[in-house]
Amino acid sequence: MIIGVPKEIKNNENRVALTPAGVAEFKKNGHTVYIQTLAGVGSGFTDEAYEKAGATILPTIEAVYEIAEMIVKVKEPIASEYKLIKENQLLFTYFHFASSEELTHAMIERKAICLAYETVEKADRSLPLLVPMSEVAGRMAIQEGAKYLEKPMGGRGILLGGVAGVKPANVLVLGGGIVGTQAAKMAAGLGANVTIMDISLPRLRYLEDVMPANVDTVMSNEYNVREAIKLADLIIGAVLIPGAKAPHLITRDMLKEMKPGTVLVDVAVDQGGCIETCTPTTHENPTFVIDEIVHYCVANMPGAVPYTSTLALTNATLPYAIQLANKGWEKACKENEELKKGLNVVNGKIVYKGVSEAWKLPYCHISEVLA
Incomplete structure (x- = not known):
C-alpha cells in the first residue's frame, strides 16, 4: 500500500503521525511511504532521517494526498485539506466528528474512509489510541492550569502547592478516566488539595485506593458540582463519551458561583467540551475570560510537547496502521x-452512531459497508 504522511497544518500542531522507526516498519512489510517535507521537524525528526529509513520526501501537501492510498495524520483535516481528499482514500487520524458538523459534512461529501483514532476500542471498552494523548493532556492540564493561576496571566495569584503556613490551592477534577487520573496525580504531586468526581462508584473506589492522601473522591452530580466549584481555584474538565459530544457539567450560570480568577481547563473541548462556556482556542491564543473566570480551551494540548506526544502516539497507532496497510481497511476491520x-x-x-446522533444525520450500520 502507498502511505502518505502530510505535515500537520493546524495552529501550532507540531506532532507528526509517523516516526522514522515507523517508516522502517512499513518498508519491512513491503509498503511505500511518502512524507511531506519538514513534516517531522517540529517533533525533532529531519527529512534525512525519514529518507534513511526508506521514505520518499515530497515537496507539498497536495503531492502527498494525490499519491497516497492511506493518509496517516494526527489531527483532523482542516478546510484547506478537504478538496485534496479523494473518494475511497483511507484517512487514519483523530477526527472528533461530534464536535464539528462542517468536518462531518465535508468527509461525507468526499466519500473518504474515515477511521478515527479516538473510537478504536478494545473489548474492555478502553480506547488504546486515545490513552497516550489523554495521559499527556491530563498532565499538561495541571501545568497550564498552574501557570494561568498566576496573577500576570489573569488568575487568582495562587501557588498550587502553597508554602509553610499557607494553604495550597484547591483543584477540582471532573471525570475519573485517564485524563482525570493523570491530572489528579500531577496536582497532588505538586501539593494541591484535589477533589476528583465521577459517576462510577467502582471507579471512585479504585481511585480512593491508588491516590495519595491529598486526593478526595466525590460522586458527580449537579448538586455536588455546584458546591465544589465555590471552593475550587483550578477546575479540570476531563469528561469523555467515545465518539459523542461531552455533557455540560458546568453551565454559564455556574461561573458566578466561582471565585474571580478561577481557572478552567477543558480537556474535552475537542469533543464539544464539558464546560458550556468553553470554545476551542489555540496555543497562540490559549485563553479568554468570561465573568472574571479564565478559560483555557486548547484543542490540541499535546501539540505543545510534540517530541513526547509523537513518540507516545506512534507507539500506539503503528501496529494498527500496519494491519490496515497489510490487509486493506475492509479485511482489517472485518x-x-x-x-x-x-x-x-x-x-x-455515517457508520458511528455517536456521530449521527450529534448532528441528527442518517446512520448506516457498519455491516452494510463491510458486507
Whole structure:
C-alpha cells in the first residue's frame, strides 16, 4: 500500500503521525511511504532521517494526498485539506466528528474512509489510541492550569502547592478516566488539595485506593458540582463519551458561583467540551475570560510537547496502521473488532452512531459497508 504522511497544518500542531522507526516498519512489510517535507521537524525528526529509513520526501501537501492510498495524520483535516481528499482514500487520524458538523459534512461529501483514532476500542471498552494523548493532556492540564493561576496571566495569584503556613490551592477534577487520573496525580504531586468526581462508584473506589492522601473522591452530580466549584481555584474538565459530544457539567450560570480568577481547563473541548462556556482556542491564543473566570480551551494540548506526544502516539497507532496497510481497511476491520469500531464515515455514510446522533444525520450500520 502507498502511505502518505502530510505535515500537520493546524495552529501550532507540531506532532507528526509517523516516526522514522515507523517508516522502517512499513518498508519491512513491503509498503511505500511518502512524507511531506519538514513534516517531522517540529517533533525533532529531519527529512534525512525519514529518507534513511526508506521514505520518499515530497515537496507539498497536495503531492502527498494525490499519491497516497492511506493518509496517516494526527489531527483532523482542516478546510484547506478537504478538496485534496479523494473518494475511497483511507484517512487514519483523530477526527472528533461530534464536535464539528462542517468536518462531518465535508468527509461525507468526499466519500473518504474515515477511521478515527479516538473510537478504536478494545473489548474492555478502553480506547488504546486515545490513552497516550489523554495521559499527556491530563498532565499538561495541571501545568497550564498552574501557570494561568498566576496573577500576570489573569488568575487568582495562587501557588498550587502553597508554602509553610499557607494553604495550597484547591483543584477540582471532573471525570475519573485517564485524563482525570493523570491530572489528579500531577496536582497532588505538586501539593494541591484535589477533589476528583465521577459517576462510577467502582471507579471512585479504585481511585480512593491508588491516590495519595491529598486526593478526595466525590460522586458527580449537579448538586455536588455546584458546591465544589465555590471552593475550587483550578477546575479540570476531563469528561469523555467515545465518539459523542461531552455533557455540560458546568453551565454559564455556574461561573458566578466561582471565585474571580478561577481557572478552567477543558480537556474535552475537542469533543464539544464539558464546560458550556468553553470554545476551542489555540496555543497562540490559549485563553479568554468570561465573568472574571479564565478559560483555557486548547484543542490540541499535546501539540505543545510534540517530541513526547509523537513518540507516545506512534507507539500506539503503528501496529494498527500496519494491519490496515497489510490487509486493506475492509479485511482489517472485518478481522479486528477494535479497528472496526474506529470506522466513522465510509463512502459518504455515517457508520458511528455517536456521530449521527450529534448532528441528527442518517446512520448506516457498519455491516452494510463491510458486507
